Amino acid sequence: MTMNRILAIAREEIRLRLRSRLALYTLLIFAVLLTATSIATALRMSEEHRERSEQQALAEETFLSQPDRHPHRMVHYGHYVFRASPPLAMIDPCVDAVTGQSMFLEGHRQNTAMFADARASADLGGFEGLTAALVYQLFVPLLLIALGHGLIIREREENTLAPLLAQGVTGIELYAGKWIALAGVALVLLLPLALVSAAAVAAGGSMPASAGIIGLYALYLLVWCGLILLVSALVRLRAPSLGVLVLLWLGTALIVPRMAVESASAVLPIPGKLTTDLRMQEELREVGDGHNAAAPQYRQLRANLLAQYEVERVEDLPVNFRGVVAESAEADLTEVMNKHAEERMALEARQARFAETFGWLSPVVAVAAGSRALSGTDLATHHRFLREAEEVRFDFVQGLNRVHVEQLAYSVDMNRSIDAESERRTRMSAENWNVLDEFSFRPAAAGERLARAGAPLAMLFAWFGLLTAGGVHAARKMRP
């Protein structure tokens, strides 16, 4: 086997392809499609990143500039967090479109994210949310099929296979040459992706993750090259070869991913948030209502405090008992809410993992999972956002409760509803509002994301290995 001969075969193949007008036009159309979707996705995501960062800054500024108030009013005034999309979302926005972008944080409640794009956009039947990532995952394989289904069959049809083999070209050499030609086209098609990745890195994206994405898509397209070439070697006529490949594409790109979704939601059903919330109510009532310091749940707390400070009456405590109750109730309540939120997230993660195992059936499922993990737009990242938002919520609410405990005297607090003057005296200085932490959402570190992409990558490598082995076997046995 000589490299020169393999390269000569590849060169000849590409020269022939370029002479075919159909092939040239399809290539050109795809090049335009890829460039257009890449640029459109990148522009949209960087615009959204800018917008949400601005809104985040505005929300923080608004909170900090609130006038003097009763600290518990600030607990209900609440705060907003916005999930700025990570730089690599330019390549694959993924869950960004269906999860909300903003979330209201307030005391005693965990709200859901609001304003998902999908709810306000034009509804056109399934593929309208086209992104560069989807074009690579679903439609570039179609182009490779159109270009490659007849690679080996052509030699048979034109009766050149027998002379080639007779001249001493081995089946493996022929196969490798054709593979290089098709893989070359596939790799050239990655150019727009490489450009967007470069832009994402320039915008602060992680270099290893970007490189990982390019590698992932390269491997994915090579899997398709292997599959196409294998079919082209095994099937003796052009038309059935194309039919088989289109069928395989239909199955792996359109049917299996949705079957994965259906199976995951059938096998591992998740109760909705409303159901969980309602089930949680009983537990929350046991915690008690932190607004009502006289509630029976706080008797023990009161007794402990009185004993600790060796006083008889709540009024004589050096701390504001209403604040203490608010603080303790918030902590207990949050524990209950977090327990249920974590359960829900664990279920969702299991569902997602279950759906991901369909990557063993379809490389499309595998590449999609790897792509969103590396881009930082997967479920794990969304959960990270939810957890970080909760942390911000808990911290500022407890910070305000601390102010309530330490700075607002109990007697003043108790008389807040007598008249306007008494109410005025419960207002704490606005300087206290700086308990709010700055929120800036970042996806997990590149190393963690690469680790999450490990399973999908393993699937693609398995596919690649299997198809290469199959190809070698078919090439060895190649007869005219």
Add this chain to the structure above:
Amino acid sequence: MTGLIREIRFLSSDRAALLWLGIAVLVAALSVVMGLRETASQRAVLSELIEFDRAERAVVGELYRDWGDAAYYTFHLTYDSPSDFAFAALGQRDTSPWKHSIRALALEGQIYETDAENPVLALTGRFDFAFAANLLAPLLLILLLHDLRSRERTAGRFELLSATAAVRGSPWFARAVLRVGALTLCLIAPLWVGGLLAGTGASDLALASLIVALHLGFWWGVCAIADRFGWSSPVNLTVLIGAWLALAVIVPAAIKLSVEAAVPLPDGGDILLTQREAVNDAWDLPKSETMEPFIERHPEWADYTEVSQPFEWKWYYAFQQVGDQTVEPLSDAYREGRIERDRLAGTLAWLSPPALAERALQAIAGTGMAASLAYEQRVRDFHAELRAYYYPRLFRDETVSDASLAQRPEFGVDGALPPHPHR
């Protein structure tokens, strides 16, 4: 007639064609089964929730003996049950809410919350009949029809067949009719079975079948046009799949982009921030600044606007209402924008038959954007009913009684708001 029988015999011996048809039946049947499973599970979730919600309200009703507290702590479930055809086109139901719990506070702070599915699953989309019929079936039809003539040409029988046919082109026509008809039947039969199981009305099923047939008819036309060029089978197939890609994927994506550019929406974040500022500023404003705009909307309470205490519930609920009033222009613009986007998308969908067919099936199923917006409106109407129930009790400072609580509106009960008035 003998021609048709000959063609049936011919089709039944064409293994490739039988394979495509078999796949069509399988895919359609699977999609119907999964759609039925999904709607059944949505119904089960709802009936459990309705029960939970009622029990929870009974408990809360015992806890608070003050209308202000009762209104503050009581949540009310609203929901949009799947219609009897929803199994075939789940549409917006995996991204837009179909259940929502609200209370008598400012609505704008609550209405945009979503009790959504696992986002990773929602992103891929469901395997429903609409997907099978609108996106997969055209590809199967292309596979069935692309080599009708070119195969005979390759086999060298084309001239002979054409010359011996009584009417020029007729054997091709019969052959194509048979295949299009068989494919349509393969799709529609599982749909009807599913429809019978779900109790769908015959007229809905007939209409849906007509949509499927017309849509496939369109793709037949596309195949017939491609056939005129006399390409070889592989070229023909490549071009046809290119046409599918253009009409089912690229055109819808382009429509979506242009619709969103043509109809900008107010930013969701602005709605939330404006609403919150309006509600919270009220605490620091003179009470009259809340009561005056409130009375403009509710003149019937003009005699009850005296607020003497620093905190009174009627004032509290009045500023909740005024908060909604303040953000109304933005909120209306957001809603009207979404309606306008949907309308424009509906018009432009004529450029993409698969999108048009999808929207048509969603319209029958009551699962489209329009239905989702209609549900949002019903939530708003119900919230208005809640306010109408609480205001007299808050403003007249009545005491809470079980008799009075029994009159509280309940979503989907009393016939005021039927659970799914889709059509």
